[in-house]
Amino acid sequence: xxxxRRLVYPYLLWAIVFIVLPMLMIVFYAFTTxxxxxxxxxxxxxxxFRFFSDSIFINVLIRSLKLAIITTIICIFIGYPxxxxxxxxxxxxxxxxxxxxxxxxxxxMLVRTYAWRGLLLESGLSPEIKVYIGMxxxxxxxxxxxxxxxxxxxxxxxxxxxxxxGCDNKMAFLKVTLPLSIPGIISGITLVFLPAVSSFxxxxxxxxxxxxxxGNLVENYFVTTGDWNFGSAISLIMTIVILISMYFTRKFDxxxxxx
Amino acid sequence: xxxxxxxPSKLWLILLLAFMYLxxxxxxxxxxxxxxxxxxxxxxxxxxxxxxLDNSTMMESIYYTVVIxxxxxxxxxxxxxxxxxxxxxxxxxxxxxITQINNLPMLNPEIVTAIGLMLFFTALxxxxxxxxxxxxxxIFCIPYVILSIMxxxxxxxxxxxxxxxxxxxxxxxxxxKVIIPQIKPGIISGALIAFTMSFDDFVxxxxxxxxxxxxxxxxxxxxxxxxxxxxxxxxxxxxLAITIILVIVNIVPMIKERKKKKNExxx
Numbered sequence: 336x337x338x339x340r341r342l343v344y345p346y347l348l349w350a351i352v353f354i355v356l357p358m359l360m361i362v363f364y365a366f367t368t369x370x371x372x373x374x375x376x377x378x379x380x381x382x383x384f385r386f387f388s389d390s391i392f393i394n395v396l397i398r399s400l401k402l403a404i405i406t407t408i409i410c411i412f413i414g415y416p417x418x419x420x421x422x423x424x425x426x427x428x429x430x431x432x433x434x435x436x437x438x439x440x441x442x443x444m445l446v447r448t449y450a451w452r453g454l455l456l457e458s459g460l461s462p463e464i465k466v467y468i469g470m471x472x473x474x475x476x477x478x479x480x481x482x483x484x485x486x487x488x489x490x491x492x493x494x495x496x497x498x499x500x501g502c503d504n505k506m507a508f509l510k511v512t513l514p515l516s517i518p519g520i521i522s523g524i525t526l527v528f529l530p531a532v533s534s535f536x537x538x539x540x541x542x543x544x545x546x547x548x549x550g551n552l553v554e555n556y557f558v559t560t561g562d563w564n565f566g567s568a569i570s571l572i573m574t575i576v577i578l579i580s581m582y583f584t585r586k587f588d589x590x591x592x593x594x
Numbered sequence: 595x596x597x598x599x600x601x602p603s604k605l606w607l608i609l610l611l612a613f614m615y616l617x618x619x620x621x622x623x624x625x626x627x628x629x630x631x632x633x634x635x636x637x638x639x640x641x642x643x644x645x646x647l648d649n650s651t652m653m654e655s656i657y658y659t660v661v662i663x664x665x666x667x668x669x670x671x672x673x674x675x676x677x678x679x680x681x682x683x684x685x686x687x688x689x690x691x692i693t694q695i696n697n698l699p700m701l702n703p704e705i706v707t708a709i710g711l712m713l714f715f716t717a718l719x720x721x722x723x724x725x726x727x728x729x730x731x732x733i734f735c736i737p738y739v740i741l742s743i744m745x746x747x748x749x750x751x752x753x754x755x756x757x758x759x760x761x762x763x764x765x766x767x768x769x770x771k772v773i774i775p776q777i778k779p780g781i782i783s784g785a786l787i788a789f790t791m792s793f794d795d796f797v798x799x800x801x802x803x804x805x806x807x808x809x810x811x812x813x814x815x816x817x818x819x820x821x822x823x824x825x826x827x828x829x830x831x832x833x834l835a836i837t838i839i840l841v842i843v844n845i846v847p848m849i850k851e852r853k854k855k856k857n858e859x860x861x
Contacts, residue, residue: 338765342680343688346673346736350695353733357710358698364713417610420603432607434844439614441836443794445811446829449818450617453624453632453826472613479610533703536796540818550705557709557801567713570706577703 364567382568392552399549400576403531406470410527411520413471414478421479422486433483440476448473448540455541462542469537474530478523485519486512524584532577549573618833625826632821642827649824655813656828658724662809663792666731671785674739679773681740682747696737707734708801715802722804730802731792738791739784746780
């Protein structure tokens, strides 16, 4: 059976060429300037200085973070009760609810966002609110399904035990159900926050171009301006910000587990 | 009292579903509108469906989406299955390496993977278009296929394979006759994930495709500047197709189950 090991080698080569190399190219572009030929590669930090010395860029970054954080929080507040009520339904209805919530997710995100554009066209809401609605709509199902999975796996006898030990409903929820569903919330946060920070078509379709996020900056510098070096630098900054946020989310998860 | 207690939670879930389905219902209704307006329903017509069929960009985008999804699914499922089988027998270091590399496109924001591939293809002097689009879809599908097959391989009993060899199978015949049938559910779910990922992809496709080659997502994105209710017609057809497929996939096993139960009761 060991001979099967060799089956991995082609993919290893493939993955290095098509996954690792492209990532390295972003880093390479981010640290160089335009017009470098093979002979004269100029490594520089100019792209990063340019980003951090301009308040417009900083503001876009802060706005994206704010949007992603608020979207995630609203998704938790709508998603948690939804998942909780779903887990309380009869088993058959639970299956139906899961199906009904997954069904819209199978329909192209672009198509659904396009629909909201029409719906909100004459609503008179500000572009910002429209973008929030689009974000929450697109990412809420991920949050609900993650929390639902962790709640439906919950051992009901634990709650009975809590009641036997003198907890009322509220205490049983706060001391048993909620802590045990934290992993679901954390994976929900990952699935909502990450795409929300980097999203660029939701703000573009619903904000009408007046609401710019980091993703739109990257799109602009790659597609419109053609300044790939600066675009790469922005996407690198975005990735680092996401990694830092994810690190803190995970840390929160572990510190909860330690107690 | 007990019944009343369940009422707020039911109401909440109904409101949730209303929110989830509002845009879908809207699209379906306005696809039958007889004017260009996206806010006022003036009358019933099939005008936008006719316009959709006449719109070559739209029809081409459907064609490219389907063709690319099928090829990407087939290729990534085959490559993913072979790799996963090899991986299950590999040393730990190799497993770790592949998992870490595969995590890159799955954990990074899609736009980062997208621009990476765009830079890479351009550096190789590849013209952005059908081939780069297809290649990119295969690249991002394989990790998901591997991920869905690996758990099935972990449950596999090595003795079965040894037994097949003892009974005179060559290793590859044993692979085909013993291992593949056992990991089939993983392969099927991997293929389904690959198909939906490819079918729905926007961000990566948008950056790696070239002029004239659009899938449904990039077509919707670029046609949005001008109001085009044909997009509603196309969306309605997609909604209908997906609903039918999902209903069949979910209802058929339920009916089978019921029949089985009935038969058991009779017997």
